[in-house]
Amino acid sequence: MTTALYRRYRPESFGEMIGQSQVTEPLMTALRSDRVGHAYLFSGPRGCGKTTSARILARCLNCAQGPTDTPCGTCESCVELGRGGSGSLDVVEIDAASHNGVDDARDLRERAVFAPARDRFKIFILDEAHMVTPQGFNALLKLVEEPPDHVKFIFATTEPEKVIGTIRSRTHHYPFRLVPPAAMLEYVEQLCTQEGVEVEPGVLSLVIRAGGGSPRDTLSLLDQLIAGSDPSAGSGAMLVTYARAVALLGYTHGELLDEVVDAFAASDAAAAFAAVDRVVQTGQDPRRFVDDLLERLRDLIVVAATGQGAAAVLRGVSAEDLARMKGQADAFGPARLSRVADLVIATLDDMTGATSPRLQLELMVARVLARGTDASAPAAAPGTVAAAPVPVERTATALVGAR
Ligand SMILES: Nc1ncnc2c1ncn2[C@@H]1O[C@H](COP(=O)(O)OP(=O)(O)O)[C@@H](O)[C@H]1O
Ligand SMILES: [Mg+2]
Ligand SMILES: [Zn+2]
Known part of the structure; x- marks a missing residue:
């Protein structure tokens, strides 16, 4: 069993965050200047580093060399409060989810009276502080307002309101x-x-x-991918393959996106419908696919607008992928790209409704x-296109409306 x-x-330490x-930065400045x-109160989304x-x-407040x-x-307090440490008597972590009432608050009040056992401060960390009841908070009010010099409070919560x-x-x-x-x-x-x-490009x-900006979620997913990977034939190191990652995380394989995008660019209806059929046949969520398609179109828009500069915006994209996207962007042309993106966005919005997602996708x-x-017609200025009648769309609307 390995640790997560x-x-x-x-x-x-703050430097590692x-x-x-x-x-x-402001916390470190305050610590340095003894203010x-x-x-x-630490607030914010889950898994971003509050606890x-x-x-x-x-650790900074109670370090023997501190506050720093x-x-x-290396001091006793630092070791105890480090990653593998046993925890310190003077730092009390309270899970407010299970200790949220008046009695718990009274208990805390009594503990706060005593001087620290060894270190500079007695520090109370109230995690998930939004779970404390109003009565619990009221019982704490006086103490939080004017605590003894040796007491510090740190509240952490996803819901500061x-x-x-x-x-x-x-x-x-x-x-x-x-x-x-980045x-x-x-x-x-x-x-x-x-x-x-080792990880394959794109992983x-x-x-x-998939981690959505939360370091904890991102590391958990990476952990799971590493656990499910095999040693690479070359170096013997664990190798996370693109195919495994895309399957586990439920994203659309890049090759399938290429097919759809190429078919759209070439106005090849047979190829486009065939690719979409594969999305459905492989059991993928159509909404997720449309979302992935939108993401790709966005990347193409960036490539169309910035050329070689796109590498700086689309981080982690190989030169090979960039070249292929450049080809796709050129095949569309910037105006058509953004029009197609608009259609895809509209579909994504509609997909929360009752109409079958598969039907929405095909429409x-x-x-x-x-x-x-339409858009490839000469002199199609923006605006006129939206106003121009589009028979298929009307049929589509009628179809959807009739269901
Ligand atoms: N800003 C960050 N920098 C580096 N790692 C982080 C950061 N935020 C979270 N982590 C990672 O996620 C784990 C959980 O973070 P945690 O502080 O418990 O999140 P929170 O309390 O905001 O839900 C940490 O052990 C760490 O590995
Ligand atoms: Mg937390
Ligand atoms: Zn120390």
Whole structure:
């Protein structure tokens, strides 16, 4: 049994955190200049480093060399509060999901009276703080407002608006954010190197997309892919293949997207419908496919607009893929690309309705093919195209409406 990646790589200092400089920089400055508050509120989406940062802050505050912006890592407190540590008597982590009532608050009040056992501060970390009841918060109010000098509070929550205003206004509030793809890509690339894992091109972009900006979710997915991978024939290192990743994460295989896009570009109805049929036959969710198609069209729009500069925007895309996308973008032309993207967006919006997703998908193909020919007509200025009658679309609307 190996420990999960996200636990093995849990940051132990603010310097190791990625994508949260809006929080880590001011906190480090406050620690350096000895302007630490007595209560903090860490809010933001799940898996972005709130609990981790609360522990790091506690480590910084109670380090024997501290308070410091970078814990020494070797004193008793630092070791106990490190990744493999046993936890410290003076840092109390309370899971507010299960300790949320008045009695728990009273209990906490009693514990706060006592001086720290060994270290500088007695630090209470209230995780999932939105679960504390209003009565529980009210019982804490006085203490949070004017705690003894040796007490610090750190509240962590995904829903800061559920923390009652009187408590919130007594804290320094730090909002955490989803981590942008570039920072995440750099992080997982480095992590794969450290782990001695090889990944095929395109795998990490998929993982990052699926992780939705949460480092924890991203690492969990990567972990699962690594666990399900075989050693590579060449080096013997674990190799995460594109085919496995795309299947596990439920995305459309790049080759299938190429087929559809090429068919659209060439206005080849037979090929387009055949490709879409394969989407359905392989059991893939049509909505997911349309979403993937939209993502690809967006990439093509970027390529059409920026040429070679696209590499900087579409991170993690190989030169080979870029060249193929350039070919596809040229085959469409920028005006037609954005019109097709509009149609795809409209389909995606409609797909929440009752009409069968498969039917919606096929109607979308019909619309794209019809618009394709329309748009290639000379002197089709933007605006006139939208106003021009499109027979297939009307048929489509009638069909959908009749169901
Ligand atoms: N900003 C980040 N930088 C690096 N790793 C992170 C970051 N945020 C989360 N992680 C990873 O995700 C795991 C869970 O983070 P955690 O602090 O528990 O998230 P939260 O409390 O916001 O839900 C950590 O152990 C770490 O591996
Ligand atoms: Mg947490
Ligand atoms: Zn230390």
